[in-house]
Amino acid sequence: MLIVAFLFRETRMMSTKGVLGSPKPAKRVKLTSVEPTRDELLEERKKLPIFPAKGKLLQNVQQVSTAIIIGETGCGKTTQIPQFLYKAGMHRNHTIAITQPRRVAAISIAERVSKEMGTELGQTVGYCVRFEDVSCQATKIRFMTDGMLLRESTLDPLLKRYSFVILDEAHERTVHTDVLFGVVKGAQKRRRAKGLPQLKILVMSATMDVDQFSQYFDCAPVFYLEGRQYPIQVKYSVQSQSDYLFSALVAVMQIHQEAPLGQDILVFLTGQEEIESAVHTLRDIVKDVTKQYAPMIVCPMYAALPTGQQMRIFQPTPGGVRKVIVATNIAETSVTIPNIKFVVDTGMVKAKIFNPNSGLDMLKVCWVSKSQAWQRTGRAGREAPGTCYRLYTEEEFEQFSTNTIPEIQRCNLSSVILQLLALGISDIVHFDFMDKPRPEAILAALDQLVLLGAVEKQEKVQLTLLGRQLAAFPLDPRLSRVLLGAKEFDCLEEMLTVVSLLSVESVFHTPYNKRDTAHAARQKFISSEGDHLTLLNVYRAYKGVKGDKQWCQENFINARNMQTASQIRKQLREICVHLQLPFKSCGQNTGVIRKCLCHGFFTNAAELQHEGVYKTVASKKTVVIHPSSSLFMRKPGCVIYNELVQTSKCYMRNLSVVDPQWLYEAAPTYFKRKKTAN
């Protein structure tokens, strides 16, 4: 391979002050072999930039009901502020909730804080995430995922247990945090009106949309905390790059030849295939027989990678070797990789774009936002000064949007709206969103809920009894509808399995260079009736070997996803017990499973046209079967699918063969209306 050096222009330094935005703190606790004592921890804590600000911060928080706290990397706000409030008795014997967008973060921070306080985890300090509640009535500092607090609010909209809600990482703008903004603001007002104890809100963020946060919370005061981040040189590409993948490889080899060994490189690319191919190319280049290159360990990193292989990025690099990690945006926030000296940022990300008009999801490679670019840059300066190579020009950077569009403005809202209705909020269009979703998206979601029988539109929109039951499940309403429908078909046991497996990423693992072997291994699970029954076969086989890891590996089954599916199944089963649904199995009568699926997915049907091309029943859109489907080679006449994803073509994913008559039986009014409309 030809290696061409290309020039970078150094224009900026990213320092403790940040340039535009600032990177977020890493929430993963570092793997250390020696446990520090509590005294050592205290010494460490005293050095945090937040420590000298303690008095002033508490005094201000005392006076206001809501505050925005802007804290840069490593300032200690997440771990220290809850402790300050608690020690000062400001929690007034109630609980302080601190939300996080990610589970691992909630868990590891809780572990850290309980260690700092010298208490047993789950007592004064605890956490609560899906499948795991390590807290008790006596817990005063409770770390939780934003989704968990949102779920809790449907049981108690006034959040009476809490005296403080701290929404951390607010700049990430997850759907859950965005809905919580409105929920906690409303709870605060209503508690005041009812004369109940005050609910204080702290919004913690690391961004520039400070004004928007402050304005939304009735001009709440803003506190700035200084961070602790090493300076990072930012170098822009002098020319626009036409092939970012190639440019990334060139940049890596250039750094490899120029920089001392032992300084590791993190490269941001967009997806699994691209990453695997880059990894193989780099490995091929350095193993060149002429031995002109120093040894290099190249690790891929993306969410679908099995855990064992993911862990390789944390192994210390041996002397005289360079480690290169090629990652998706998973390395922006979710995992912190130690010892990164160089970041190579292609400026590209694969993003899901939702079109509310067509209801279609699209996966598209796009430019990142400025805040994302700074986040990537920040990954180079965690332990020492570093360098970030941007494979785009400064002019191109200036064209990037300031922030990533909040998730709530680019996702299907049916689940969110069902939850808001369950919270007793019926006027969704006028709900106090910080950034309102498009009205079309709200209406489309309401239409879907009406079709499912979850919502009635009389004078105002309201939940039906069925809708209330659907809201009890942590699922897409269509999947919940399938579960509730199972009692008519005596197949709840099977539906629980199918729905759980549909709730996780693919259970099939297809490694880059073993595609054929993986496909061959998969054959024994395949059902001619479609993917849902194929999934059921996999689950039965998995349970048959009691979830044996070796078996998973031999059969190219992703053990982690199977385990998650089992946990989800258990959770869903408990909800079904609560709703007194009858647990029955359909045995070999697999047709009822597909019939039952029609009750949630009757809008997602397609009919075969010619040469393997299908047209959707709902909108006559041309679609094809995804190559990962067990029906890819079969082409049945009529199918239902769980989702459409537009990439190079419009693909149907997770399909089952159905009889058109079943569709009609599942939703007669819908199909009658369609007939008249056509």
Place this chain on the structure above:
DNA sequence: GAGCACTGC
């Protein structure tokens, strides 16, 4: 004829 960013309940 051929493929899937990341979270979360």
